[in-house]
Amino acid sequence: MPASEMIDRMRAALHGDGPQSSDFDLNPQFRPNGMKLRPAAVLMTLVAQPGGWAVLLTKRASTLKHHPGQIAFPGGKVDPTDADPEAAALREAHEEVGLDPAQVTILGAMPPHETVTGFTVYPFVGVVNGPFTPVIEAGEVEEAFFVPLAHLLDERNYAIQSRAWLGQRRGYYTVPWGPYYIWGATARMLRAVAARLA
Numbered sequence: 001m002p003a004s005e006m007i008d009r010m011r012a013a014l015h016g017d018g019p020q021s022s023d024f025d026l027n028p029q030f031r032p033n034g035m036k037l038r039p040a041a042v043l044m045t046l047v048a049q050p051g052g053w054a055v056l057l058t059k060r061a062s063t064l065k066h067h068p069g070q071i072a073f074p075g076g077k078v079d080p081t082d083a084d085p086e087a088a089a090l091r092e093a094h095e096e097v098g099l100d101p102a103q104v105t106i107l108g109a110m111p112p113h114e115t116v117t118g119f120t121v122y123p124f125v126g127v128v129n130g131p132f133t134p135v136i137e138a139g140e141v142e143e144a145f146f147v148p149l150a151h152l153l154d155e156r157n158y159a160i161q162s163r164a165w166l167g168q169r170r171g172y173y174t175v176p177w178g179p180y181y182i183w184g185a186t187a188r189m190l191r192a193v194a195a196r197l198a
Contacts, residue, residue: 006053006149007107007127009197010046014108014125018196021188023116026160026171030116037120041089042075044125044193045099046107047132047146054146055190056134057182058096061142069142071182073123073189074099076140085122097144098135103128110192115185116170123189147177153194158187 024031045056062069074093082088086109090101104126113121134144151157152175161183162171173187182190 003048006046010125011107013193013196014110016196019192020111020113021192022114023172023185023188024114025188026173027116030168030170035114035118037114037118039078039085039088039122040076040119041078041085041092041122041124042073042189043089043093043099043104044073044110044123044189045093045104045128046126046149047128049146051148053149055149055152056097056099056128056144056146057180057186058136058141059143059145059180061138061140070184070186071180072186075121077119078122086124089122089124090126096137096141098137099128099132103130103132105129110189113185113189113192116165121185121189125193145180147180147182151175151177152190153197155191155194155198158191158194 047054047056057071058074060070060072074096075089076092078085078088093099106124106126110123136144158173158175160171161174162169172184173191174183175187
């Protein structure tokens with residue numbers, strides 16, 4: 001797909017109506033009453049590669065307090081010094097994988113995503129302008145890798161699985177790719193993007 005066509009389709013999908021996402025989509029009975037949520041932001045980074053468009057994902061360091069070892073978008077908590085969640089997503093991407101904010105064009109945002117771990121995540125979608133090679137911050141990221149966008153936009157690649165968590169059986173979305181087990185909030189947000197573009 002030509003770059004301009006993909007960018008136009010993605011921008012239109014992000015600014016149009018479509019499904020929202022939450023960790024509680026499959027488990028509404030587990031939503032706590034009066035849950036206090038902390039703001040966080042992530043960047044779904046689109047990169048043009050010789051084989052087509054790809055999305056940059058990271059494997060979080062195993063030493064992190066939240067979601068150690070899981071596959072995630074670059075991102076993290078919104079700090080008081082951040083102008084807004086978009087600035088937080090860009091700052092975190094710069095810190096985690098060395099992506100210069102000046103190299104990113106933000107196409108839009110998905111609706112906020114609530115997580116079972118107590119965050120309201122603001123997901124932004126951005127296109128990287130020009131070549132980019134990730135440089136990871138080892139204290140936060142164990143690995144950075146690219147997944148073909150076509151794989152992530154095909155809803156047939158998503159499945160629902162479940163596991164015991166805090167003594168309860170809970171469902172979650174998965175979208176595996178190669179050796180990477182993409183699941184939970186990351187898979188749910190990706191599926192919401194795929195549904196908007198379907």
